[in-house]
Amino acid sequence: MRIIQATSREEAVETAASLVLERILAHPTSVIGLATGRTMEPVYARFCELALTSRVPLSQTFFFLLDEYMGLPDGHPTSFKHYIRTHFLRPLSIPESQIAFPPAGDVDGPERYEELLRESHGVDLQLLGIGQNGHIGFNEPGSDKTSRTRVVRLTEETISANRGQLTDIIPEKALSMGIGTIREAKSLLLLATGKTKAEAIKYLMNHHDDPTCPATFLKDHPHFTLVLDPDAASRINLNI
Ligand code: F6R
Numbered sequence: 399m400r401i402i403q404a405t406s407r408e409e410a411v412e413t414a415a416s417l418v419l420e421r422i423l424a425h426p427t428s429v430i431g432l433a434t435g436r437t438m439e440p441v442y443a444r445f446c447e448l449a450l451t452s453r454v455p456l457s458q459t460f461f462f463l464l465d466e467y468m469g470l471p472d473g474h475p476t477s478f479k480h481y482i483r484t485h486f487l488r489p490l491s492i493p494e495s496q497i498a499f500p501p502a503g504d505v506d507g508p509e510r511y512e513e514l515l516r517e518s519h520g521v522d523l524q525l526l527g528i529g530q531n532g533h534i535g536f537n538e539p540g541s542d543k544t545s546r547t548r549v550v551r552l553t554e555e556t557i558s559a560n561r562g563q564l565t566d567i568i569p570e571k572a573l574s575m576g577i578g579t580i581r582e583a584k585s586l587l588l589l590a591t592g593k594t595k596a597e598a599i600k601y602l603m604n605h606h607d608d609p610t611c612p613a614t615f616l617k618d619h620p621h622f623t624l625v626l627d628p629d630a631a632s633r634i635n636l637n638i
Contacts, residue, residue, distance in 0.1 A: 399616075400623045403631050407440075407591050410627035414525070414589045415444040417623070419454060421523045421585075426455045431524035431575075431583055432486065432497075433464045433535070434478040436563070437591055438527060442485040449490060456492060462514075462521055464580075465535045466500040467569035468549060476565045500547070502573040508547040512579065515547075524583035528590050531555050532598045532611030536574035543607060543615040545576030559594075577615045585621035588613070590630035599626060600633035 404410035418441075421428055432438075449456065466478045473480055479499050487497065498514050501507035515521065531539055536550045551571050561568075580586070590599050601611045602624075608614045616622050 399619075401636060402623065402625045403636055404625065404627050407627040407629070410589060410591055410625050410630075411440045411444055413625050414441045414587060415448060417587055417625075418445055418523065418525060419448050419452070422449075422454055422456065422459050423452075425522065427458045427460075428522040429460045429462065429518050429520065431462045431464055431521040431526075431580075432482060433525050433527050434481045435527045435560075437589055438525065439485055441525070441589065442489075446486070446489040456490060457496075459496065460518060461486075461492075461497040462518070462575075463497065463499050464524070464526070465572050465574035466502040468502045468571040468573060469569050470502075470567055472503065474565075474567065476563065476567060476569070500573040500575075507573055508549065511547045511573070511575070515575075515579065515582075521583035523585050523587060524580055526580070526586060526588040526616075528588060528595060528598055528602075528613050529556055530559055530594050530598055532601060532613045534577065534588075534612050534616065535580060536572040537577050537580075537612045539610045539612065541577055541609065541612045541615075543581075543609075544578040547573065547575050547579050550574050577612055581616065581619055585623070586616055586619050587623050587625065588616065589625045591627040593629045593632065595630040596633040599630050603634045 402413055470477045500511055538553045549571055602613045605614045
């Protein structure tokens with residue numbers, strides 16, 4: 399696990415955006431896994447600025463969205479589809495033929511998404527946030543290290559942490575890539591910012607393969623980069 403401890407939140411965001419950009423610049427045909435959430439908003443804003451000014455060739459890159467709420471009308475303002483259109487696709491004029499959205503409305507959605515991932519020869523770089531309870535994607539505590547894309551029930555903790563982002567419908571379930579699915583990405587880039595993530599990061603640093611904190615399942619991935627801002631890193635001491 400490579401840990402990059404930034405000296406400010408801005409620097410952490412810049413680092414994450416630059417790592418994605420560098421990957422695409424070096425390999426324009428990359429497959430990139432995108433996460434959503436508050437943590438990623440400034441990352442996408444910065445990525446868009448950098449990509450537009452440096453004219454990154456994005457037309458051959460393909461994207462997969464990590465997860466999606468269930469039970470929302472297609473493109474509902476709470477949906478991750480809406481989020482990624484707003485923060486990423488539209489600012490960069492990326493057509494929707496270049497992204498796969500989790501088919502959250504379909505009974506065979508999980509199997510189809512796995513098949514699509516296989517057909518695309520997997521994700522090259524997966525961008526990830528972390529929940530306050532250590533969830534990755536929507537793999538809540540109790541998830542299995544080998545879990546595949548599936549429908550998951552959200553914990554009360556996750557629903558209440560995300561309440562500010564929810565509107566008229568409060569989703570109780572989501573379709574999420576599994577931990578086993580995520581681990582198949584060739585490289586993982588997890589960004590944690592803010593004090594609310596400090597406990598989860600401390601737990602992550604001190605535990606391995608612990609189902610109560612699914613993020614620990616990523617630690618033995620051969621190419622796992624963890625980017626932290628000072629607040630997220632405030633309960634760990636990397637100098638020990
Ligand atoms: C989002 C996702 C979640 C978030 C996590 C953190 O696609 O899969 O795991 O990364 O809930 O969310 P924020 O960044 O809003 O704190």
